[in-house]
Amino acid sequence: MRLAAAGEAAGSGWSSADSADLTLSGLRMSALLRVWHLLAVWTLLAASSSSQWNGLNAVDFSERFGNALPSLSRPANASQIFYSIMFDAGSTGTRIHVYTFIQKEPDGLPVLDNEMFHSMKPGLSAFADIPEIAGHTVRQLLRVAKKTVPPVEWKRTPVLFRATAGLRLLPPEKAHALLEEVQDVFDESPFYVPVDSVSIMNGTNEGILAWVTVNFLTGRLHRNAQKTVGILDLGGGSTQITFLPKSRKTVESAPADYMVRFDMFSSTYELYTHSYLGNGIKAARLSALGALGSEGLEKKVFQSSCLPKKYAGEFSFGGFSYHVSGVSDGVTGFRACSQELLTVVKGIIKQPLELKDSSTFYAFSYYFDHAVEAGLIDESRGGAVKIRDFRKRAKEVCNRPSERTQLNPFLCMDLTYIVCLLKDGFGFKESTVLQLTKKVRNVETSWALGAAIYHFQKFKEHVQSNNPKHFLSEEEFVQLRVELANANKPSGDDAPGEELPPGTEDLPDPAKRVTEIENMRHKVIETRQEVFNHNEHEVSKRWAFEEGIKRPYFHVKALEKTQLNNWREYLDFELENGTPERVVVLFERCLIACALYEEFWIKGMACLPHKI
Template sequence: MKEKNPWHTPVTIIITVIGVIAIVALVTVAVLQNRPLAQKYKYGIVLDAGSSHTALYIYEWPAEKDNNTGRVEQTHSCKVKGPGISSYASAPSRAGESLRDCMQEAKLRVPGKRHLETPLYLGATAGMRLLNIENSSASDVVFHAVEEALQKSPFSFQGARILSGQEEGAFGWVTVNYLDDRLKQGLETTGALDLGGASTQISFVSDNFDGSESPENAVAFRLYGNDYNLYTHSFLCYGKDQALRMVLAQQTQSGPGTILDPCFHPGYNETKNYSVLYDSPCVSDRKPQGAPATFTHLGKGNFSQCLDVVKSIFNFTYCRYSQCSFNGVFQPLLQGPFGAFSAYYFVMNFLNLTDTSIPLDTVRKKLTSYCSTPWDQIKQQHPDVKVKYLAEYCFSGTYILTLLTEGYNFTSESYPNIKFIKKIKGSDAGWTLGYMLNLTNMIPAEAPDSPPLPHAGYVSIVTVIAILLFVLFILSLRPLWPRCSKQPQII
């Protein structure tokens, strides 16, 4: 009679099936438990409503925060077509409509499941500050139109408001230092120099400033577990566009029909309207009586004379503090490196003067040469630049140099401490990232995704399956047991 194969018995088959199931279960548990966890991200949107234009920035950060401060990174920016919202005072509904295209981009960039929880903020700066001073009711109507448009978005709209100059300067300082990882690592901080169209800000930490001499210029921050006492001041009307108005107002006080402007290139010739020039709170009280409707603006292209005209809009004689910058404003001694951004960067980059290792005397010589270049030649060299902007670079470069050296007291020794910057690690330099970073302290952190099983449970299951497989392995050797027992013994 044929001997039955012990490997084909029902018990052996059952053991084999159980073993395969156990192995599959062990592999499945291990894969699920150790798979990479998807990172949760939060999003925030900030609209920077400046004097000359509006820009939208999208930020994201991991839902789990470091020391209660989210690690914020810029993922997208969108420049709104048209001028700043303050320019729509006579047609406020267009202020809201102008934001539509960028808001549509934001809807596509932020994951749909995050729309409802993504905060949306609009901060208006010096342009709206001036409009609010000039006509507060017009300012309110513009804001109402903007808010109405933003409330229709799928995001969590948190309101639109005018930032104070102090806030604008302080959040710009946060941005520069955050992007350089100086806050997280507790390193020496970098000062911030911001130049817009209607205002300019200077912010830095000084060992000689405790806020007692000028409390209105003191701001305290707590970020990444560290405390910072910051000096900051914003000069309204000293952005480059309003500064140009003040310089032109200085030259048209007598209401002439023609001015020969040393801050514009030789051969420059434009007819300009007196009412447009003086249509700003920065100069409106200086409009000459009995002036003609227009004046002819001619360029002379003389850097040294331009310096004198630019200096005339600063007051360096009055100071009731131990030390001042200009216009009687307290400023402690400059300390540490500085990052200069916004119009500082764009103007100096155009003039090829962003390298601050170039001595100040050489910078002055380069500006002297540039300003004296005939207007026709300048237009031929830069055919792609809008004529309005191109015409103003001589003035803007001279103004920046005067503001830094005469206004803020940078010297030949400290000027190299300035770094002109546009972006840092992919994020635009400006107040918006600092604003978003500060706001994340008020947004609750989410718990990170966790593995399906707690660690102890995972270890227990793996151990039980491993023991089961071992037992099954021993049982699977059962057909060999009788043979081993029947081996002849040697006596």
């Protein structure tokens, strides 16, 4: 078996909310998503990073992501279409992303042409005692890949699997058995399986990379480091908090393993970050019910004052089902529920000193989902919510059961836990305002983009520490060698040039050999940096438009005037400044969201007569 290290073999929470059952989307992605999803997968394909977080708490990213670069055999001048498959396995579901890329220019980054997405419930941890069923789930999801990727490309298409919450919560031997099953499924598949293709992601990594994602998308990593925002991620099995401390007292009083130092964009960041295993929203339910570690579950009924008095039902998590009920003769309501849930956070969650002062935090995953369910924010927009708003709504739900509690009998418990976690756990004031969001600039708030950005920054280090022949194909190496040799020739048609050795053999002169290697490294970094800067510049010009798109999908409900105007202005901008490919993609997106508006169809037919 070829398994990557299981990290924290019994793990933390999925850093995103429950995925939808069997959701399938083949729509072309937005210009912004195209750039960053490209960056996410391309950096995984580019080279395995052997770099680490610097300083107090080192994390080896090569262990997590590995080298996913298949050997290429096509001629350099061929227009290449290639694919990549990524599994995101959380505590409540498993997702597969199948990306399609087009390599139009040999020296440029490929273009993300399409994403096929599919997800299934429950999470693989539900099959801890029957790993063969977990393998069946992965096989089902791989069918999506087989339908998307042409058979001729299967052997060239890398497949990667990263697990988070569910597997870290399991005993090591059970998590390992699931990973082995996934690895077996991968090995029997027709796809390219890189080394370390199957592994569990470290909980700390999730928090750090989510922080990078949010701060990059909000434009804060290029500015004064003191203006960054913190992130709060509430999964099913664990919760993460990550922020850049403003006070040295916070740094000095924090446990040593809570502080992580790393470099990015020519700045050094020392983050306060921790993942609390067992404090995700669903794991907290078990703690409040007193069900953690219980045996003989089929004969026990776990009661809670947080549940409606007459409620009796089942709750499933981590592969187990629990019989639960309200307290028919006891005290119920917000106060009694709070007392139960305080035991879940008191003495477990650390309180950073400066959180009692005003701080800016983005919160997502179950924070977002339950705020939507409680009617505190609109699902399509997100919004700002004070902790006292959560508390007020929790009291209403707990003290006056309504239709909401009939739909979700755990809503009182979940909202109360959020209040206890934020106020009594982390130590936020009730007046603290949280920005609740699922996406920032139409990009999902998750660890994936942060990983991509970090890996791109470490690309330079990878190039500088390796011989070019180790990260370039033989064809690329020879082509670059010839280009550099021609560029260094003296001017004049008859100027003599140095005879180069065949293939990738080293130059005979040691001094010239060192110079050639350094020149190659410089050229590779320079080329990639130019492409990266160009992409970043193009994205920045479109951020305002992307942020104005509040409903990218079709709905019979009329769009607001501001959104219609945003589409008009965005189309005009792209027609004037964009490439033909960008224009086509934007019209495709627009005609989905604005399908009921004749003006956009007329405009599309006028501008793209052969496409509409």
